[in-house]
Amino acid sequence: MWLLIAIIGGTLFVSAFCALIEATLASLRPDDIAKIAERRPRIGALWYDLKTDAARSVAAVRVLHVAALVVGSVVAGFQFGRLDGDTGFGTFVVVFAFIVLLCAEVLPRCVAAGHARAAATAFAWPTAWLVRAMGPFETALRLIGRPFIGSPAPAHLPSTADEIASLSRRALLSGEISAEQDRIVRRGMRLSTSTVRDVMRPRVDIDALDVDMPPEEVAGAMAVAGFARIPVYEGDLDHIFGFIYIKDLLLELHMHRPIDVRRLARPAVLVPETLGLDDLLTIFRRERTQMAVVLDEHGGTEGLVTLEDVLEEIAGDIHDEHRPQEAEIVRRGESSWLVSGLVSVDDLLELTGRFELESAVPPNVSTVAGLIQTLLDRIATVGDRATWHGLSFEVMKLDGLRIGHVLVTIEGNHPG
Numbered sequence: 481m482w483l484l485i486a487i488i489g490g491t492l493f494v495s496a497f498c499a500l501i502e503a504t505l506a507s508l509r510p511d512d513i514a515k516i517a518e519r520r521p522r523i524g525a526l527w528y529d530l531k532t533d534a535a536r537s538v539a540a541v542r543v544l545h546v547a548a549l550v551v552g553s554v555v556a557g558f559q560f561g562r563l564d565g566d567t568g569f570g571t572f573v574v575v576f577a578f579i580v581l582l583c584a585e586v587l588p589r590c591v592a593a594g595h596a597r598a599a600a601t602a603f604a605w606p607t608a609w610l611v612r613a614m615g616p617f618e619t620a621l622r623l624i625g626r627p628f629i630g631s632p633a634p635a636h637l638p639s640t641a642d643e644i645a646s647l648s649r650r651a652l653l654s655g656e657i658s659a660e661q662d663r664i665v666r667r668g669m670r671l672s673t674s675t676v677r678d679v680m681r682p683r684v685d686i687d688a689l690d691v692d693m694p695p696e697e698v699a700g701a702m703a704v705a706g707f708a709r710i711p712v713y714e715g716d717l718d719h720i721f722g723f724i725y726i727k728d729l730l731l732e733l734h735m736h737r738p739i740d741v742r743r744l745a746r747p748a749v750l751v752p753e754t755l756g757l758d759d760l761l762t763i764f765r766r767e768r769t770q771m772a773v774v775l776d777e778h779g780g781t782e783g784l785v786t787l788e789d790v791l792e793e794i795a796g797d798i799h800d801e802h803r804p805q806e807a808e809i810v811r812r813g814e815s816s817w818l819v820s821g822l823v824s825v826d827d828l829l830e831l832t833g834r835f836e837l838e839s840a841v842p843p844n845v846s847t848v849a850g851l852i853q854t855l856l857d858r859i860a861t862v863g864d865r866a867t868w869h870g871l872s873f874e875v876m877k878l879d880g881l882r883i884g885h886v887l888v889t890i891e892g893n894h895p896g
Contacts, residue, residue, distance in 0.1 A: 821849030
């Protein structure tokens with residue numbers, strides 16, 4: 481009898497441990513491993529290795545799990561038969577199966593699912609040893625089964641950005657984050673694919689000072705521009721060589737020193753229009769600046785880009801309290817909006833819910849005005865209309881030759 485109890489106890493212990501490890505491997509998330517590593521670096525590294533090849537780790541544990549159940553059941557049944565014959569064998573099988581299901585499957589998996597981090601910390605080393613010990617058996621079984629299942633197809637691994645966007649969407653659907661937080665996460669993913677050209681202030685909107693401007697006019701020009709810093713050029717805008725900061729100018733005025741524009745100008749950072757926004761942030765940090773001159777392929781000035789432009793790509797428009805505000809997007813109906821021509825195409829697709837059109841955006845187009853100009857293939861006039869993949873555009877206002885405001889309408893059955 482004691483031998484039978486020992487066999488049943490051993491089977492339950494090994495099976496329960498294996499079920500606990502399998503569930504822990506399935507439940508442990510990357511952020512759990514990161515938090516474990518903060519307190520226990522070696523244990524965190526162990527679980528990182530185990531999760532890197534989770535399929536093989538689980539398979540190795542399952543080898544012992546199945547073996548324990550099979551061997552334990554057979555030996556226990558045989559031993560019970562020797563003790564009691566066939567009288568209560570059927571009852572023994574039912575009771576044994578129930579105990580195994582409850583104690584060696586359901587309970588360990590529930591514990592691991594609810595306390596994955598604690599289980600991982602407690603059983604890291606036993607798990608690593610078990611996976612290493614069962615590894616040769618798992619490999620042998622995989623090789624034996626390969627002729628029947630063929631070589632596994634290469635898995636499609638989503639990019640990190642895709643994974644983060646997917647996790648954000650799931651968190652939104654489950655109510656863990658707000659719609660605004662999900663929006664910021666998805667917009668943040670653009671930093672690796674967006675370029676300076678997508679967010680810069682175009683050349684026609686640059687307020688700048690001529691280095692030969694009379695000193696008495698400098699303060700007034702900066703006050704009218706309303707910026708904390710302003711570019712300085714020599715000859716024309718293609719030769720911007722620095723920036724004057726309003727605080728430097730105020731200090732000169734306070735000290736009653738003569739205004740020397742060239743002396744006050746701090747060196748300008750120059751970047752190509754094709755530079756990625758993530759690389760631009762690196763340059764801003766390294767150069768300790770928040771503004772750069774954007775150059776085209778010929779070395780001419782294409783525009784200006786600031787740290788605020790990059791932040792707006794993530795968080796949306798950041799309005800300056802010192803400048804007059806004009807709404808860039810005004811809802812006009814259930815599926816129509818009056819939008820500024822300067823609104824980005826990305827924001828337009830987000831507004832209309834047409835994210836699938838991102839790949840259809842023409843090259844070198846970043847704003848609604850640029851998209852309409854490309855569709856018309858000529859200089860726009862008020863009243864011009866264009867359609868694009870179920871979106872209808874009507875030019876409502878011009879700012880000089882530039883498209884100022886556009887009425888955007890979703891056509892047909894496309895949901896907004």
